[in-house]
Amino acid sequence: MHQVAVILDFGGPAGRFIAEKVRECGVYCEVLPHDVPGKTVTEKKPKAIILAGGQTGAGPALFCAPEIFDCGVPILGVSCPCAAEEDSKKKIFVMRYLPEGDHADSGMRELKSFLFDISGLSRCWDMAEYVERTIEELKEKIGDKTALCALSGGVDSAVAAVMAHRAIGDGLTCIFVDHGLLRKNEADDVMRTLSEKFRMKIIKTDARERFLSKLAGVCQPEKKRKIVGEEFIRVFEEEAEKAGGAEFLIQGTIYPDIIESGSGNSDVIKSHHNVGGLPDTMSFSEIIEPLRPLFKNEVRKAGIVLGLDEETVRRQPFPGPGLAVRVVGEVTEEKLAIVREADAVFREEIIKAGLHGEINQYFAALTDMRSVGVTGDSRTYDRAIALRAVTTSDFMTADFARIPYEVLERVSQRIVNEVKQVNRVFYDVTPKPPATIELE
Ligand code: XMP
DSSP: OOOEEEEEEOSSTHHHHHHHHHHHTTOEEEEEETTSOHHHHHTTOOSEEEEEOOTTTOOTTOOOOTHHHHSOOOEEEESOHHHHHHHTTSOOEEEOSOSOGGGHHHHHHHHHIIIIIISOOOOOOOHHHHHHHHHHHHHHHHTTSOEEEEEOSSHHHHHHHHHHHHHHGGGEEEEEEEOSOOOTTHHHHHHHHHHHHOOSOEEEEEOHHHHHHHHTTOOOHHHHHHHHHHHHHHHHHHHHHHTTOOSEEEOOOOHHHHHHTTOTTSOOOOOOTTTTTOOSOOSSSEEEOTTTTOOHHHHHHHHHHTTOOHHHHHOOOOOTTGGGGTBOSSOOHHHHHHHHHHHHHHHHHHHHTTOTTTOSEEEEEEEEEEEEEEETTEEEEEEEEEEEEEEOSSSSSBEEOOOOHHHHHHHHHHHHHHSTTEEEEEEOOOOBTTSOSSOO
């Protein structure tokens, strides 16, 4: 068992941010809501406790269980008014700022001093060791039974699949679902790359029609996500049956999926299709998530440890519900065709401009507005595309990318010229928070 630090999350991005920094220091940590029962914390036998966040609207009402202060474990408060208030009465170490920007170096020094000198933790969180241990656990758990792994082409599912393949070899069947919500040429590209790179059994299934008919008439983002989540499982079940049955389903769920889908009593921001979007009943006896405790940058490290190629490891994220969350409102074939074309233009121009290495995620989305325009002598009343491009280290906070105007100009010109039914292009200049990266 690892030595563990527990982070009690008082809201805002500080908890997750500090969790990533603690992991970077080589210490395993878990984020829990600030008001979990004291027992939940003490049972984990933490060697350090960190109270984090809550700058916005937090106050004395937000408090944690008294056992936490009495269990003799060193406590650090980071950007936490609760910690500042309690500082005088209870012994809490306080860090005023997060280790970022001007405070990055001194912040990391303070954090390390708390973890190693004050709490006596040691560096034992190591990706190579995690990968080895997880493969062994998968071997033990699955044994000679069979498992199905959902591949999306993204780094998370690729890493999960390769781990499972190392563990059980041919007992694993991988499945790639074309749900009709993919980007231009994506199904073919992904299948080509996957079958070239991995020598695993990979089945592609065409489920375009069934996803689209389930989504017909649905406008609410959460409803759309739940429908996609459920339909994925139904397709997996059917494919498992065709492959002669599979006991386990392996998913590339990662830690931020769980946090963002609302763990404990924190707000549900979005039900990630593979967490909050799952149906209550399914035919698999268990879902196995070998990447569950990992942050995205840790998954990439695990990918490197496993020998995955640079392209897969660096691939920008694409959400499971795909273009369904990039078409605001009801999803139709017609709207998907528009967003697909606009997105292809945007991605092509970003790559041409050599900006793809600097921008962590970029895509086009279709808004639900129509507006008046003019082409030649004629009035148009057409749709508006929103371009989104962000820089981020963890996808939990993000800034909009400073794309040069000339590039935006070229993209906008090409989209209005080449994509039918679009007469306006917006560039989204909101950071996350308060916006999220995807529009839905
Ligand atoms: P948001 O929009 O919440 O997205 O700022 C954060 C990151 O997560 C991706 N995302 C998802 N990934 N299933 C996924 O696998 C989902 O349901 C999902 N929703 C958002 C998003 O693309 C971004 O990288």
